[in-house]
Amino acid sequence: MRSGSQLRKLRQQRGLTLRQVxxxxxxxxxxxxxxxxxxSTTRLLAMENTNAVPNLFRVWALARVYQCGVRDIFKxxxxxxxx
Numbered sequence: 737m738r739s740g741s742q743l744r745k746l747r748q749q750r751g752l753t754l755r756q757v758x759x760x761x762x763x764x765x766x767x768x769x770x771x772x773x774x775x776s777t778t779r780l781l782a783m784e785n786t787n788a789v790p791n792l793f794r795v796w797a798l799a800r801v802y803q804c805g806v807r808d809i810f811k812x813x814x815x816x817x818x819x
Contacts, residue, residue: 739812744784746802754780761797773797789813 747757754777765774772793782788790798790809799806807817 738787739789739814740784740787742812743798743809746804747780747784750802752801757798757801760801761794764797764800 747754752760757780758775758777761773761775765771770793772791773796775790775794775797779788779794783790783794795806795809799809802809810817
């Protein structure tokens, strides 16, 4: 399964819409004073539909919103880390 499809599946399993993810990442950005954590719906669609690779800040934000580990999202992009 492609990385983007896996991200979409994870979002849908959490029962979140694109707009909800955008809102939640904007809240994280405000809380942490870092605008790089915010993910627009356009960017999220690009990650899900074109396999655009998110930067580290977005991976962290998605992991927080989707309540999973950063490693889980890295796996979608073929990155494995020893424990």
